[in-house]
Amino acid sequence: MKCTSKVISLAAVLMVMSSLQACETETVGPFCDRDEQCPASRLCNKATRICAGGDAAVTDAQDAAGPEQPGSDGGSEDAGGVDAAAPPECKSTAECVALDPGRPLCVTGKCVPCTAGPGPGGSSCADVPLTPVCAAEGPLAGQCVTCTPGAQGACTGMTPICDAATNSCRTCGQDAECAVRDPAGPGICMDHEDGRCASAAETVVVQGTNLQAALEASQGKALVLVKGNTKEAIYAGPGKIAIIGAGATRPIISGGGVTSPGLDVTGGEVFLRNLEFQLSNPGLKAKASTIHIRNCSVSKNRGGIVLDDAAFTIENTSASDNDEGMYSNNRFGGILVQSPRSPKRLRNVQINDNKEAGLKCIGGSIDLDSTVTAARNKPMMSPEFNIDTTCRP
Incomplete structure (x- = not known):
């Protein structure tokens, strides 16, 4: 009789364990031990034991990698110096000009000074119609400007001279300025009229x-x-x-x-x-x-x-x-x-x-x-x- 009783007790235990495993396998809810316990398109976050979005595996991988090291930004940079994980700073030169005139060019998603951009002399200001010249020196160095003393092409009509202090076009003030502006011309400043060079x-x-x-x-x-x-x-x-x-x-x-x-x-x-x-x-x-x-x-x-x-x-x-x-x-x-x-x-x-x-x-x-x-x-x-x-x- 005692032997029979032990057999029955062992069988009962096995049945209870089997029932628990079946219930656990079928459970679908917010808490989990493995992915099968989560709804479709969701994964089990092993750290929190909560069903999470589809990026849980990425989160688990980051958790497994341990904390970031000092000085690390947690991502990698491409050849242009832009964080691959971060959105680009710009998509066009116009955006950079509005954001920071000192960094007017958009190069590989980052705003940079015109002196660092592509093109001859590091200048690519031709994309900015009103300020097509790169200032290589002076107080506005690195900015796209209207003109420089060596590039006065934008200065015409009644404002033929580039002011070196402001990199903007102005009227002439003396004949010598017109002689430099147009060596083949008369070299006369018509300041008594409208300030053009004759x-x-x-x-x-x-x-x-x-x-x-x-x-x-x-x-x-x-x-x-x-x-x-x-x-x-x-x-x-x-x-x-x-x-x-x-x-x-x-x-x-x-x-x-x-x-x-x-x-x-x-x-x-x-x-x-x-x-x-x-x-x-x-x-x-x-x-x-x-x-x-x-x-x-x-x-x-x-x-x-x-x-x-x-x-x-x-x-x-x-x-x-x-x-x-x-x-x-x-x-x-x-x-x-x-x-x-x-x-x-x-x-x-x-x-x-x-x-x-x-x-x-x-x-x-x-x-x-x-x-x-x-x-x-x-x-x-x-x-x-x-x-x-x-x-x-």
Whole structure:
């Protein structure tokens, strides 16, 4: 009887164990010991004993590999230095320009300075239309910029010069800038107009005594460029013309034996710069017209400058050492103003050592300030012989 009882007890134990195994195999739920216990598309995370997503095997592999080592980013980098596990920083150069102008190029998914990009000299800024040049040096080094002094192709029209400080285009300020910008051109800065560099197509060049012929051929042009001394001429307009002397030494315009003005402007608008007027009667005359005189010298004439019913601006100019002149029964030495029209301005003008009144005004005052000086004009009977009191408002 005892033997039979033991057999029955052992059989019961085996049945219970078999039943438990069957139940465990069939269990499908959040807790697990193996993958078969998890729903489809889910795996058993051995560390947490919870059914997880399909990347549980990757998690298990990372757990098995142990913690990351100091200095490791947990991933690997490709040849371009981009974390293979991380999303790319950029997909286009436009994104990099917006993100950080100092790293404007997108190279293998990473924003880098233009000096580190592909292409000649490390520059690939051609993909950025408004800033197509790579700045290799200066405060904006590494950025895509509009221009550099060595690459001024983007600077045209009224902004022909690249400003080295800002790598942006600006108007010209002096002739030398235009000469560097376009060695084959006239090398003249039209800063009295819009700040462009004069082109060969809009220029008539005077060499020798043919100033009159040049003015007659200047219709539709903007500039008469005087190279060397030349003879007197008349400009009757219409329209506007600039007459500018080339070079560091002012070309001389002279009348034949002081019988006529060096330049007689009877219409239109004339701009004069870097010229000297000598041996004429008077040196320069403008009547019923507009004239602008800058950086000129008027000397050794029978009277310096006559402005009759004219609008004018004169700056950085001298009218000195002229003999007595006569115009409309008015004697003068330096400058005679008669019935002026606006603008009627003098700035930084020297009127000295003339043999008659320095600055004389008839029929109206003019705009002048302390930069206009007059001294030693004869006869020295009164200060009025330097600057006539009627000239002041």
